[in-house]
Amino acid sequence: MKLILTGATGLVGREVLRLALADARVTAIVAPVRKPMPAHPKLEAPLVDFDRLPAEAPWWQADAVICTLGTTMKAAGTRQAFRRVDHDYPLVVARLALAAGTRTYALNSAAGADAASRFFYNRVKGELERDLEALGFYSLTHVRPGLIGGERDVARAGEGAALRLLRVLAPVLPRRWRINPAPRIASALLEAALAAAPGVHVVTSEQLL
Secondary structure: OOOEEEOOOOOHHHHHHHHHHHHHOEEEEOOOEEEOOOOOOOOOOEEEEOOOOOOHHHOOOOEEEOOOOOOOHHHHHHHHHHHHHHHHHHHHHHHHHOOOOEHHHHHHHOOOOOOOOOOOOHHHHHHHHHHHOOOOOEEEEEOOOOEEOOOOOOOOHHHHHHHHHHHHHHHHHHHHOEEEEHHHHHHHHHHHHHOOOEEEEEEEOOHOO
């Protein structure tokens, strides 16, 4: 199977890449990135500008896309910039891959994703899920983690404090509020891409423990 992986340098994306490179079912991975990545026999990492993705690139033709693109409001700076990364880029990737014949898409979304939410973050995630569903993929999976556990390249102060608190309270918390480890999220994304079950599917935060 050939995979397209976007967001390969992020917390979850790195885990997806690690698992996919080690999985004999995956024969090739295309990971479009902004900066060079270490070479691997199974990996093609074209340098791209996500504002100007190459529509005619032959590597859009694959068996599945796994999308782990995402940012934070602090890193983005504005709502418009956040929406561009968390909604527009994943949607453009989906359209280009689908046009090239790729029929399966697995998205790292978020718990609470809802196009009608009054919370901006949840609304953007929900709008992306809605817009992806409108494209008509043969297989589409929304993986919805809560707070993600793992070591980021850039620490997030507020998130770090929340993670520490949730670790202490884990034994008494409802399952949906517990930390979802990045490797577990990555595994769910990869398995969804490999299984390519027809229709639209949701993997909840409770299923990622």
